Amino acid sequence: MKQFRTLLLIAIITLGFNSIQAQTKIGHISTDLLISLMPETKALNTELEKLSKTYESELKAEEAKLQAKLKKYEAEVNSQTDEVNQQRQAEVQQDQQNLYQASQVAREDITKKRDEKLKPILERAKKAIDEIATAQGYVYVLEASTLIVANGTDLLPAVKAKLGIQ
Numbered sequence: 001m002k003q004f005r006t007l008l009l010i011a012i013i014t015l016g017f018n019s020i021q022a023q024t025k026i027g028h029i030s031t032d033l034l035i036s037l038m039p040e041t042k043a044l045n046t047e048l049e050k051l052s053k054t055y056e057s058e059l060k061a062e063e064a065k066l067q068a069k070l071k072k073y074e075a076e077v078n079s080q081t082d083e084v085n086q087q088r089q090a091e092v093q094q095d096q097q098n099l100y101q102a103s104q105v106a107r108e109d110i111t112k113k114r115d116e117k118l119k120p121i122l123e124r125a126k127k128a129i130d131e132i133a134t135a136q137g138y139v140y141v142l143e144a145s146t147l148i149v150a151n152g153t154d155l156l157p158a159v160k161a162k163l164g165i166q
Helices: 002-023 031-037 039-075 082-136 156-163
Strands: 026-029 140-143
Touching: 026 082, 031 039, 031 082, 031 156, 039 082, 082 156
Parallel strands: 026 140
Antiparallel strands: none
């Protein structure tokens, strides 16, 4: 009799958990795809590409100057004293270091600008996902790219409509 009660209690608890799980709505969305479709992201990418090309052209111009200086110094190496050649070599190394540092600063600036401008885009996307999930009664919304099987509801179409994306 005691075993029967234990089995009955286990069955009730199991059925209770199953009914709770059955009521939980779970959806999924590809946030990367959503963000890539947002017009703000497209504008950001265009702006960053323009900035990148500006930095690239400036760095190429500086590199061309350095190469010209290097060729000039190599052509004059035999007509200069060892002391002058060593000074020139140190100058070229310093210029190379400056060029490297400028490229690092350019990359950091582009990354910083991207992060700054991307933050409000991410917040807008998250807010739209939250609103759709709440409105449709979803308790959990998972990232679609990490799912092995995604048979649940894809919230991307609803969120795109909420954001006015075609």
